[in-house]
Amino acid sequence: MGRPRSFDDEVVLSRAMEAFWTNGYASTSPAQLAGAAGIAKGSLYNAFASKRELFEKCLDLYHRQIGELAKGLMEHPGTTRECLGDALRSVVDSDFAGPRRRGCLIGNTAVELAGQDAEIAQTIRRMQDDSTGWFAARIERGQRDGDVSSDLDPRAFAEHLSNTLAGLRVMAMTHEAPVLHRIIDTALALL
Amino acid sequence: MGRPRSFDDEVVLSRAMEAFWTNGYASTSPAQLAGAAGIAKGSLYNAFASKRELFEKCLDLYHRQIGELAKGLMEHPGTTRECLGDALRSVVDSDFAGPRRRGCLIGNTAVELAGQDAEIAQTIRRMQDDSTGWFAARIERGQRDGDVSSDLDPRAFAEHLSNTLAGLRVMAMTHEAPVLHRIIDTALALL
DNA sequence: CAGGTTTTAGACCGTTAGGTCAAGAAAGGT
């Protein structure tokens, strides 16, 4: 009962996410968010309690999306090293696809907000741990396949990969693709 | 001639730098900057044309300071691997020294501003290249000392180290020291 | 189709942003 929503929440969320991603949390105003979503500010605030809550939902959407992506990438054929290399390369290349560098929403948020907001920090940490988990799972599979030395600590190496990825997405703001590809090769050299 | 400055520019710059570092560019207001520096807003604007110009000078101060630091660290005794490991560990540990995580001003600025501002992006890039240069120089020395395999490409490995460092300072926002130390060990394992 | 309920758009609000300005204070030159 009552007037139905004229917009799809997920679409609004997705557009808002893009805005936050390109401009950062502080530098994205409610007016911009509403504009990007194609609805009025009042409607935005009717659907989401605050800028902050909207942002958290955007973060979550981002996380779900990259989760899907990661799942797919980790199942690609090839050796563990090829698979992980392809995955990192495809993420880096996607950074260069758009007209503006914008890195990773999760990493950017870690930098912008984790230091001032313990709740956000915790959320971000969980998301990062998920990434590490996907890497670790792929490495463990590599060890079962006899693809990766069993001397290697999957957890430690996965952390290294997460760290490398976090670095790449900062470096992508100011470097060109060949440099980043070389970094990927070096980071994977000990596999 | 004229009334003399009641404050030392470098001190004001240094305090402003701390404020920008902990809060980010957008989230640090002129009022906060003046407050942190212990002078009135008017005086701040008399000494520096704009928030933007002040920020650029802060960035430069930061860069000069870490340049000094890096120069010292790269001259520490020990093997190349020990030296680089100690250097990375000491940077990471310094992230945990203060009450609030705040990462690296240069990396944070890359994330916050490089995507929207080509001039800042260039500045940041030059600073990052300097870091890579210091790493490369130390690795080359290691090769001359017979400490590091001559098969290793110093430039490529230095880029890998810069990337690892960029990652570490993002990860430091949400992770504890032991994880980061393990990452350092893994990143250096192929030396 | 009336009544109840929710959504819509945009006017509106108090606060703060980044920045300017005017009045006085502190120096050097003559």
Add this chain to the structure above:
DNA sequence: ACCTTTCTTGACCTAACGGTCTAAAACCTG
């Protein structure tokens, strides 16, 4: 001692911030 110059402070300015509210509109139920 006075004049010029520069600095200092806090009041002041406009625009934008994050958010609220109201009146009209659109749907569902009975």
